[in-house]
Amino acid sequence: MVTGASSGIGRRLAVELADRGAVVTGLARRAELLAEVEEVLRRRSPASGTAVVDVADTEGYREALAAVEARHGRIDLLVNNAGIEELSPVEAWPSDVYRRMAEVNYLGAVAGTLSVLPGMLARRSGVVVNVGSDAARAPEPGHGAYAASKAAVAAFSESVAHEVAGRGVRVHVLYPAWVPTAMGLSGTEDGGRLPPTPLRRSEAEIAALLLERMGGRRVDINASSVPLVAVVARAVVPVWYQRMMRRWGGGGSAPTERGRAVRPY
Numbered sequence: 096m097v098t099g100a101s102s103g104i105g106r107r108l109a110v111e112l113a114d115r116g117a118v119v120t121g122l123a124r125r126a127e128l129l130a131e132v133e134e135v136l137r138r139r140s141p142a143s144g145t146a147v148v149d150v151a152d153t154e155g156y157r158e159a160l161a162a163v164e165a166r167h168g169r170i171d172l173l174v175n176n177a178g179i180e181e182l183s184p185v186e187a188w189p190s191d192v193y194r195r196m197a198e199v200n201y202l203g204a205v206a207g208t209l210s211v212l213p214g215m216l217a218r219r220s221g222v223v224v225n226v227g228s229d230a231a232r233a234p235e236p237g238h239g240a241y242a243a244s245k246a247a248v249a250a251f252s253e254s255v256a257h258e259v260a261g262r263g264v265r266v267h268v269l270y271p272a273w274v275p276t277a278m279g280l281s282g283t284e285d286g287g288r289l290p291p292t293p294l295r296r297s298e299a300e301i302a303a304l305l306l307e308r309m310g311g312r313r314v315d316i317n318a319s320s321v322p323l324v325a326v327v328a329r330a331v332v333p334v335w336y337q338r339m340m341r342r343w344g345g346g347g348s349a350p351t352e353r354g355r356a357v358r359p360y
């Protein structure tokens with residue numbers, strides 16, 4: 096199961112899994128894009144398919160997962176990849192943005208994870224991958240809603256990973272660094288800078304990394320180790336770190352006024 100399979104990282108991962116013979120079901124909201132993806136998946140793995148699902152609709156998402164379990168007997172892998180990202184400058188009082196980010200990015204991942212875990216635990220086998228973001232480890236100004244939703248994904252996933260450890264089930268958090276998808280490129284049209292080269296990854300690289308690492312012992316799957324420097328720097332040289340993040344994010348001014356200085360990753 097791959098959510099957010101209509102584009103970007105999710106689409107690529109779904110196709111790579113089908114290439115390896117997995118029976119893949121891709122979920123997303125845009126039916127016309129999913130129809131194209133379904134054709135590609137079926138050529139590689141005839142029992143694969145897609146379903147139109149909004150992961151923010153907890154009941155609808157749970158039902159979709161239950162339908163796949165009923166049809167195929169079990170779910171071995173769930174990748175909660177569906178995600179959205181919007182700026183949330185404080186001046187806009189963006190409580191609706193916070194709610195949307197939480198419902199899709201965080202509660203979507205929670206609903207998916209909790210739906211498949213009982214079956215996986217009963218079979219003592221299964222993998223859940225929840226897609227996080229380095230924005231959670233190094234939040235920039237103006238990205239509070241997105242960063243917080245991804246931090247929640249990471250904390251939830253890590254706690255659950257510990258809880259199910261030793262019972263045949265692995266739960267991971269994937270940190271994709273920066274990928275030039277629709278989300279990755281949004282905001283760069285108006286001259287926003289792209290992240291430095293060490294942070295750039297392709298959809299193919301992310302899919303390959305996930306296929307290699309998932310099921311392994313490490314909870315975190317990092318596409319780049321560069322953002323981990325931020326974690327160390329904030330502990331060792333916090334004032335320098337804060338200055339760097341404010342400069343990186345545009346000096347702390349409202350992102351809507353200054354435009355986007357650089358993509359979050």
Ligand SMILES: NC(=O)c1ccc[n+]([C@@H]2O[C@H](COP(=O)([O-])OP(=O)(O)OC[C@H]3O[C@@H](n4cnc5c(N)ncnc54)[C@H](OP(=O)(O)O)[C@@H]3O)[C@@H](O)[C@H]2O)c1
Nearest residue numbers: 099101102103104124125149150177178273274276278279
């Ligand atoms: N690109 C990056 O640099 C980067 C960096 C760090 C983390 N990420 C994370 O990677 C994941 C994939 O993003 P991407 O870069 O591949 O962007 P993308 O091309 O925009 O893909 C996002 C996917 O999520 C789906 N989606 C969004 N809201 C949904 C909802 N409510 N229900 C079901 N599906 C939904 C979209 O499909 P529909 O619109 O058809 O529903 C789309 O397939 C996201 O979780 C993102 O936060 C990306």
